[in-house]
Amino acid sequence: MIRWDALSWRFIRVWRRNFVTFRRIWKVNFLTPLFEPVLFIAAFGLGFAGLVGEVRYGGEAFSYPAFLAPALIAAAVMNNAFFETTYASFVRMYYQKTFDAMLATPLSLEEIMVAEIVWSASKAAAAAAIMLGVLSLFGLMAWPQALWVLPLAFLGGIAFGAVGLFFTGIIPTIEMFNLPIFLFITPMFLFSGTFFPVSNLPLWAKPLALSFPLYHLVELCRLAGLGRSETVPLLSVGYLTVFAALFTMLALLFMRRRLIR
Amino acid sequence: MSSRESILEVSALRKIFRGRTAVDGVSFRVAPGECFGLLGPNGAGKTTTIRMLYGFSPPTSGTVRLFGMDLARDWRRIRARIGVCQQENTLDPDLTVEENLLVFAGYFAIGRREARARAAELLEFFALASRARARVMDLSGGMIRRLLLARALVNRPDLLILDEPTTGLDPQSRHQVWDRVEKLKASGLSAVLTTHYMEEAARLCDRLVIIDHGKILVEGRPGELILRHVGPQVVEIGGPDGALREYLQENALPHDDLGERILLYTAGDDGRVAAVRERFCLRRCTFRDATLEDVFLRLTGRELRE
Numbered sequence: 001m002i003r004w005d006a007l008s009w010r011f012i013r014v015w016r017r018n019f020v021t022f023r024r025i026w027k028v029n030f031l032t033p034l035f036e037p038v039l040f041i042a043a044f045g046l047g048f049a050g051l052v053g054e055v056r057y058g059g060e061a062f063s064y065p066a067f068l069a070p071a072l073i074a075a076a077v078m079n080n081a082f083f084e085t086t087y088a089s090f091v092r093m094y095y096q097k098t099f100d101a102m103l104a105t106p107l108s109l110e111e112i113m114v115a116e117i118v119w120s121a122s123k124a125a126a127a128a129a130i131m132l133g134v135l136s137l138f139g140l141m142a143w144p145q146a147l148w149v150l151p152l153a154f155l156g157g158i159a160f161g162a163v164g165l166f167f168t169g170i171i172p173t174i175e176m177f178n179l180p181i182f183l184f185i186t187p188m189f190l191f192s193g194t195f196f197p198v199s200n201l202p203l204w205a206k207p208l209a210l211s212f213p214l215y216h217l218v219e220l221c222r223l224a225g226l227g228r229s230e231t232v233p234l235l236s237v238g239y240l241t242v243f244a245a246l247f248t249m250l251a252l253l254f255m256r257r258r259l260i261r
Numbered sequence: 262m263s264s265r266e267s268i269l270e271v272s273a274l275r276k277i278f279r280g281r282t283a284v285d286g287v288s289f290r291v292a293p294g295e296c297f298g299l300l301g302p303n304g305a306g307k308t309t310t311i312r313m314l315y316g317f318s319p320p321t322s323g324t325v326r327l328f329g330m331d332l333a334r335d336w337r338r339i340r341a342r343i344g345v346c347q348q349e350n351t352l353d354p355d356l357t358v359e360e361n362l363l364v365f366a367g368y369f370a371i372g373r374r375e376a377r378a379r380a381a382e383l384l385e386f387f388a389l390a391s392r393a394r395a396r397v398m399d400l401s402g403g404m405i406r407r408l409l410l411a412r413a414l415v416n417r418p419d420l421l422i423l424d425e426p427t428t429g430l431d432p433q434s435r436h437q438v439w440d441r442v443e444k445l446k447a448s449g450l451s452a453v454l455t456t457h458y459m460e461e462a463a464r465l466c467d468r469l470v471i472i473d474h475g476k477i478l479v480e481g482r483p484g485e486l487i488l489r490h491v492g493p494q495v496v497e498i499g500g501p502d503g504a505l506r507e508y509l510q511e512n513a514l515p516h517d518d519l520g521e522r523i524l525l526y527t528a529g530d531d532g533r534v535a536a537v538r539e540r541f542c543l544r545r546c547t548f549r550d551a552t553l554e555d556v557f558l559r560l561t562g563r564e565l566r567e
Contacts, residue, residue, distance in 0.1 A: 013367045020364055021355045101351035103317050105368035105416075106340045261278060261318060 002252045006108035014107060014115030015122070017098075022123070033080075033127035037072050037134045041065050057197050058228035069140040070225035071194040073131045073149055074156065074217040077124040081157040082185060084120035085164030085251075086177050092116075093168065099259060113255050117165055117248060121157025128153030141225045148224035156217040159240050162247035163213075169254025188214040199230060213243045268293045268420055268451050269314070274323035276309050276475075283309040285475035286323070291420075291453060296446050298462045298469030299455040300553075302561050306475040307455040308348060311424050314453065315345050328419065341369060344418035346409050348425045352397045358408055359384065359393040362415055369416040376415070383411040387441060403434025410441065421445065423454040427461060439464060459553040473561045483553050490559055491551040496525040496534065499545030508537065517559065526551065 022029065045065035054061040092098040102112050132149050135141050141149075167180045191205070192198075192214035201209060209215050216236035223229035229236075269291040276284040284306040291297040299307045312318035314325055316336040325332040327339045352361050359380055366376035384390045387407040392400065400408065406426065413421060426442065427435040435458075442465055446452065456462050462469055463483045470480045479486055487493070492515070498505065501523040509516050512533045515526045527534045538546070 010370075013370070016367055017353070017364050020360065021353065024355060096354060097347075097349050097351040098353060100317070100347060100349070101365075101412075102368060104315050104340065104343075104345035104347065105365070106337045106370075107368055108337075 001256065002249060003108065003110055003256075007110040007114060008108075010107055011111035011115040011118065014102065014112050015119050018115070018119040019122075029123075030127075030130060033076060033130040034134060036076065037069070037131050040068065040072050041135070041138055041140070044068055055197065057199075057222070057226075058230050060228055062226065062228075065138070066140050066226065067197075067222075068195065069135045069138075070149070070221035071192075071218045073128050073135070073153065073225070074192075074214060074221045075189055075194055076127050076131055077153045077156045077217060078160045078185065078188070078214050080124040080127045081120040081160035082164040084123055085116055085161045086168055086171075086180070087174065089116050089120075089165060089168050090171070090174050090177070093259070094174070103259070109256055109259060110252055113165060113252050114248070117158060117161040117251065120161030120164065121154050124157030124160070125150055125153040135225075142227050145227065146225050149221055152217065152220050152224060155237070155240050155244065156213070156220075159213050159217075159244040159247065162244050162251050165251035166247050166254060169251055169258050188212045193218050193230070197230065213240055216240050266292055268295075268328060269297075269453065270324075270326040271310075271314070272324050272326075274310065274313060274325065275321045276306075276313060276318065277321045278309075282475055284313070284320075287470075287472065287475070287477055288323075289470055289477070289480065291451060293451055294446075294449050295467045296442075296452045296454065296465050298466035299453065299472060300457065300459070300462050300469055300557060301455075301472040302457065305473045305561075307472060308424055309475075310472070311422060311453070311455055315343055315422055316340060341416060342418055343420045343422060344413035344416060345422045346413040346424065346426055348428065350405050350409065352405060352408060352412070354397050357394050357396060358389055358400070361397060361408060362412055365412050366415045371416065379415055379417075383414055386444075387411045388437070401434075403430055403437065406430060406434065406438060407441070410438065414445075419451065421450055421452040423452060425455055425457070427456070427458065435461075459557055463553045471557060471560055478560045479556075486556050487551050487553060491555045492526045492528050493551055494527050495549055495551045495555055496527060496537065496542070497547040497549070498523045498525060498537075498541060499547075501541070505537070505541045508541070519563070524555070526555070 049064040052064050055064055055067040057067055099112055103109065128149055132141060132146060136143065136146065167177065171177060191209050192212045193209065194214070198206060198209045198215060216231065216239045219229045219231040220233060220236050223233055267290040271290070272288045274284055274287045275282070287310055289297070299310060301307050309318065313320050316332050316339065328342060330339055332339055353364065356364060362380035362383060363376050366379065371379070384393055387410060389404060389407060389411065392404065397405070397408070410426065423442070427438050430438065439461065442452070446465070454465065466483060468480070468482055470477045472478065479490065481489065499522055505523065506518065509523070509525070514533055514537070517524045525534065525537060
């Protein structure tokens with residue numbers, strides 16, 4: 001049972017709590033999005049690009065680093081949001097009892113959970129902004145439409161944050177997050193058109209890739225950063241929106257079942 | 262007591278969880294300015310009851326009314342007016358002492374300037390002002406408990422709910438917490454507290470209930486309960502023999518036989534008790550005033566609860 005009537009703008013106060021905590025450690029948190037793209041572009045641009053040469057994508061030829069860059073942002077969005085609502089939310093819920101304390105105040109469970117998801121999306125969007133800056137320095141982003149990456153990162157962040165919180169609602173122990181990471185995150189990272197176009201996959205594997213939310217985020221980020229895409233953009237936005245809504249509902253449902261006894 | 266006079270009204274509260282009845286028809290009322298205690302052994306249903314009082318845990322049946330409002334419907338308005346000090350440490354370890362209060366004040370929509378003023382005042386009151394910028398991780402157990410109490414007061418509540426406020430504290434810290442709670446009580450704050458320290462209950466509570474297996478066994482003022490269920494005095498007789506046991510049986514003297522020890526409950530001026538003193542108290546006898554602990558153990562038994 002989800003109590004929609006208990007959901008209000010008050011969730012912003014929980015978001016603020018995460019923001020205040022984050023400010024204490026933001027310098028460390030921003031190192032990853034700052035240097036990760038540099039490492040990837042260096043490894044793939046210098047080492048790997050020699051093997052592949054140019055990539056044909058959406059009817060055009062791109063250098064491998066240019067092809068890869070938007071996908072790096074999409075993958076970072078996934079990781080930031082998913083790890084925030086799995087490991088970090090689980091620590092807040094189970095070890096720090098943060099939610100128990102909040103539930104003695106005029107906040108509802110629905111507000112706390114929505115705030116967790118929105119926070120994870122904000123963090124993902126902040127990481128995307130930094131990566132966008134770094135990758136632009138390498139000349140790998142087409143401005144100004146590359147700015148579309150930011151709202152896309154937020155939407156993708158909601159989707160991956162929601163699915164992460166859903167796993168937090170059902171997982172018995174923190175060690176077991178290995179399972180959704182191995183079965184869900186890693187295959188998505190590899191097969192969502194991140195490192196090679198999905199059009200290169202054999203016919204039977206394509207529907208699988210198309211069902212991955214990361215695929216749609218990667219494609220949308222490419223549209224923003226490269227000006228090319230292999231999907232129908234509105235369909236991809238629709239898919240991510242439905243995915244986000246569905247898993248937000250499931251997260252609220254299972255977190256209520258888990259916390260309210 | 263009419264319902265208009267009570268700040269908290271609990272009626273026929275039941276909680277069944279995973280097929281087990283944790284709270285089984287509990288009813289009580291708390292008047293404004295009163296400190297009300299919930300006593301009971303581990304697993305008696307104290308914390309489950311407390312969690313239903315602030316709307317964390319939905320009751321299976323029964324109602325909770327606070328400040329004349331129904332908790333099921335007006336939970337948000339009610340929670341804005343209560344302060345809850347939970348049993349576990351629910352502080353934010355990543356934040357400083359002061360930030361913990363400020364962030365918590367935010368949950369109640371208290372403005373930043375007002376929150377700062379209240380935080381300063383509360384840190385002073387709980388002797389934490391010098392640690393305002395310390396990390397929660399660096400605090401001692403007693404400081405953590407005081408900060409939890411300070412945090413529960415940040416919204417200036419009309420009712421304070423304390424779930425085992427001194428469990429696990431050293432005697433110095435415990436006395437400091439008692440001292441502060443007494444000061445709050447003197448200022449007119451109503452409180453509900455759970456504890457299994459009888460000394461704490463006797464000292465802080467105006468009225469209390471003893472619960473076991475989810476049911477209220479007795480209700481009353483600490484002094485009354487002692488007189489009603491034990492009597493003013495207790496004689497502890499060590500190494501009792503058969504003759505003593507026979508004598509107690511014959512004279513129908515109220516007592517508990519613990520094997521190695523017999524507790525004899527007495528009004529003090531009983532001729533039969535005087536006889537016990539003369540005939541059986543040659544070696545190991547202790548004469549003392551009865552305490553709430555005697556009441557508690559008489560009513561809930563002496564078996565371990567784990």
